[in-house]
Amino acid sequence: MAKKISMAVIRRLPRYYRYLSDLLRVDIKRISSKELSQRMGITASQIRQDLNCFGGFGQQGYGYNVESLYKEIGKILGVDRRFTTIIIGAGNMGNALANYENFKKRGFDLIGIFDINPNRVGQYINGIEIMHMDRLEEFMKNNVVDIAILTVPSHSTAEVAEKVADLGVKGIWNFSPQDLKLSHNVVIENVHLSDGLAVLGYRIKEQEQG
Amino acid sequence: MAKKISMAVIRRLPRYYRYLSDLLRVDIKRISSKELSQRMGITASQIRQDLNCFGGFGQQGYGYNVESLYKEIGKILGVDRRFTTIIIGAGNMGNALANYENFKKRGFDLIGIFDINPNRVGQYINGIEIMHMDRLEEFMKNNVVDIAILTVPSHSTAEVAEKVADLGVKGIWNFSPQDLKLSHNVVIENVHLSDGLAVLGYRIKEQEQG
DNA sequence: ATAATGATTTGAATTAATTAACAGGAGGAG
DNA sequence: CTCCTCCTGTTAATTAATTCAAATCATTAT
Numbered sequence: 001m002a003k004k005i006s007m008a009v010i011r012r013l014p015r016y017y018r019y020l021s022d023l024l025r026v027d028i029k030r031i032s033s034k035e036l037s038q039r040m041g042i043t044a045s046q047i048r049q050d051l052n053c054f055g056g057f058g059q060q061g062y063g064y065n066v067e068s069l070y071k072e073i074g075k076i077l078g079v080d081r082r083f084t085t086i087i088i089g090a091g092n093m094g095n096a097l098a099n100y101e102n103f104k105k106r107g108f109d110l111i112g113i114f115d116i117n118p119n120r121v122g123q124y125i126n127g128i129e130i131m132h133m134d135r136l137e138e139f140m141k142n143n144v145v146d147i148a149i150l151t152v153p154s155h156s157t158a159e160v161a162e163k164v165a166d167l168g169v170k171g172i173w174n175f176s177p178q179d180l181k182l183s184h185n186v187v188i189e190n191v192h193l194s195d196g197l198a199v200l201g202y203r204i205k206e207q208e209q210g
Numbered sequence: 211m212a213k214k215i216s217m218a219v220i221r222r223l224p225r226y227y228r229y230l231s232d233l234l235r236v237d238i239k240r241i242s243s244k245e246l247s248q249r250m251g252i253t254a255s256q257i258r259q260d261l262n263c264f265g266g267f268g269q270q271g272y273g274y275n276v277e278s279l280y281k282e283i284g285k286i287l288g289v290d291r292r293f294t295t296i297i298i299g300a301g302n303m304g305n306a307l308a309n310y311e312n313f314k315k316r317g318f319d320l321i322g323i324f325d326i327n328p329n330r331v332g333q334y335i336n337g338i339e340i341m342h343m344d345r346l347e348e349f350m351k352n353n354v355v356d357i358a359i360l361t362v363p364s365h366s367t368a369e370v371a372e373k374v375a376d377l378g379v380k381g382i383w384n385f386s387p388q389d390l391k392l393s394h395n396v397v398i399e400n401v402h403l404s405d406g407l408a409v410l411g412y413r414i415k416e417q418e419q420g
Numbered sequence: 421a422t423a424a425t426g427a428t429t430t431g432a433a434t435t436a437a438t439t440a441a442c443a444g445g446a447g448g449a450g
Numbered sequence: 451c452t453c454c455t456c457c458t459g460t461t462a463a464t465t466a467a468t469t470c471a472a473a474t475c476a477t478t479a480t
Contacts, residue, residue: 048427201293204288
């Protein structure tokens with residue numbers, strides 16, 4: 001096996017996963033690519049092609065077994081494995097993310113929150129105490145931290161990223177508008193909320209005109 | 211003109227826009243595709259190809275004029291035009307978005323916040339009063355609302371979306387994990403934060419293994 | 421049992437996106 | 451003024467992604 005799965009497919013997997021989860025909830029046991037395509041608004045062809053990348057879980061004349069497909073995609077995405085995360089920056093966005101229940105369900109355990117603001121330090125978010133950044137190094141030596149979620153102001157993002165990378169983090173989820181690039185082999189996902197908004201604006205303009 | 215610009219290109223524009231903005235800030239007047247490619251981590255070819263979609267702003271032997279390119283991309287994205295927005299759902303995420311200064315800079319004016327929780331109604335976020343959902347209809351009849359930002363629980367997303375669509379919104383920025391589909395010709399951008407996190411998890415696993 | 425149906429698999433064909441190559445204009449040095 | 455270098459616009463080549471279509475297997479009905 002081990003034929004390489006393209007990133008385009010990978011980025012669609014969470015979406016499949018979500019839809020399958022919904023199907024499970026309403027107790028639908030099996031589904032054909034055709035019906036799934038109608039629900040998701042993509043072609044049946046693509047679904048079959050995508051799902052085939054990691055071995056045929058479908059059965060001709062039957063469709064896909066929702067549960068096993070769900071599990072399989074989960075396995076590929078790494079839901080069978082748990083990741084520990086910390087949030088750095090307990091501002092509005094950090095706070096929102098810390099309260100986001102979905103992450104835990106998906107295998108991401110928040111084990112620490114850090115901030116530099118003395119007024120925030122000592123407060124609790126979702127049962128987790130906000131620690132001062134001074135304690136970050138100590139904390140990361142005593143705990144395995146897989147992912148650092150950065151919700152700090154742009155100007156300090158690079159510095160903080162360097163630090164957590166040095167301390168052995170495996171991935172960084174960066175919410176600062178500044179793109180992050182590191183020499184370490186740390187996996188980085190930059191989130192740019194306002195980019196999405198800008199695209200929305202473009203599409204609205206487009207629709208108004210054409 | 212009017213050769214169609216692909217969505218792949220459009221989705222890259224905000225990124226160009228950001229980098230150009232950074233260049234302006236440090237007073238760099240001109241830039242070549244080559245240098246920009248190094249900064250952004252994409253090929254120079256692609257940059258030239260992209261920028262060419264909307265007419266040659268570059269000059270041979272010189273490069274691109276940062277300021278005029280910045281303005282031009284802004285124009286395409288619709289930064290010259292302002293959009294009014296409302297946030298529905300004043301929970302953690304709604305609160306975070308309401309406090310996000312960047313949106314205003316990019317042409318998006320928040321003019322209303324709505325929630326159903328009586329404890330939240332009447333409070334202010336970033337100078338804007340939280341109104342009860344009961345007042346939404348009235349509000350939208352007295353104000354032009356271009357975009358509704360939905361940060362409500364999944365189970366009520368569809369209903370709220372229908373409502374704002376009926377009331378004449380042009381675009382919806384949906385933060386609920388549930389994908390949104392409407393019959394109206396309202397432009398929808400679904401944001402799925404946890405999808406990004408899932409991909410991060412996948413990439414970490416991938417790197418660990420090989 | 422057997423035929424008909426429905427839905428996957430597989431691989432080819434098409435379409436889209438990205439990268440590479442190149443011809444030629446603009447700027448700068450001498 | 452002339453040459454040389456730089457860097458774009460553009461076309462061509464490559465690679466990736468998506469769709470189509472034939473072959474085939476499970477299920478269901480007769």
